[in-house]
Amino acid sequence: MLEILGSLLALSIGAGFVGAISGLGGGVFIVPALVIVAHMPMRVAVGASLISVVATSAGASVAFVRDGWTNLKVAMVLECATVTGAVAGAYMAGVVPTAVLELLFAAMMLQSAYFTIRKRGDDILTKGDPLAERLELGGEIPDDTGNMIHYEVIKVPQGGALMVVAGLMSGLLGIGSGALKVIAMDYIMHLPLKVSSATSNFMIGVTAGAGALVFLSRGDVATTIAAPVALGVTGGALIGSRMLPHLPVRSLRMVFVVILVLIAVEMGWRALSGI
């Protein structure tokens, strides 16, 4: 038994660690690890992953919320969209064929790979659109010299629409969909990048939680797998975030891209050979 438990913990710690240092979250790594290495059915991997994503989001968002990087109001507005998508996705995961899920997973891995290499920069707005101003979504962040700068937000409905898709993917595939969430907030709504990342991390808990509740109440969570995975991924993410300042993350970025593409190819191949 210790052998099985040890290998599950090792896989999960590895996935949590890589998820934290790549900024993509443990979900995109633990689902394929469970399917490909531990030979688990896709829905078991998705259920276990969703719960571990809730745990890592809660752990990681503590410091971001305390230090003021998370935009709590943006999170609460957009969570309406992600929860809707996540509940629908988790419900559909029970009926969608595994091959389709694996293909979608491969597509999401490629999107994450693209997200990792694309050029990014802050494009801070000082004037928001009327809806965002009415909802008081703007906030403040320190600039390089420590002075506080104010930012405003635009295109809330468009950002929300992409969030429904992010929630759907989360519920279907057991991932946090952080890469999609950050694109919605940083590219569409013009939130500063660090605020987008912190807010995405915070929202992932509710998104994955909504999906996890569907899986748990349906009886689709195997405690034998989900418990060590939740523990391992959280531990790995904790180690990863502690080591993050000391790692050459920029040069590791290409390694993550290669890993993501390889997993996408493997998942895609599994899906096509299973059809």
Next chain:
Amino acid sequence: MGKADEDRILRLWTPLLLRTILIVAMIVIVIGLVLAVTVTPGYYVNRYHAVQQGHLIGREKFAEMVTRSAAGDPHTVLMVGLFVLTLVPLARVAFCFVLFIRERDYTYVAFTAYVLAGLIVGIVLGGIG
């Protein structure tokens, strides 16, 4: 209480709430795993191989789970730990909901109420799905 106070309360209490429930859930899961290793190692290995074949235990009644976990059944203790973990976001949204009601910030009462309702619909949909 003004907007600044509302923000201060959220930033003070949200991390505390998240961390506390997370730690409790993790302790329950560790206890469950230790029990599984020491009390029912054979059951764990059998379940692991059954799950690989796609055989899940299925839906369980909450009341039965509470009774069995009080009796120290490792599988049920693990299930309770996972449930507590999943309640982290629910508790956080419920906390914000109550805070916004106290603040009479009805726009955000509506947003948090929608999210809470979504989470509850998830449980119901899982139950009938």
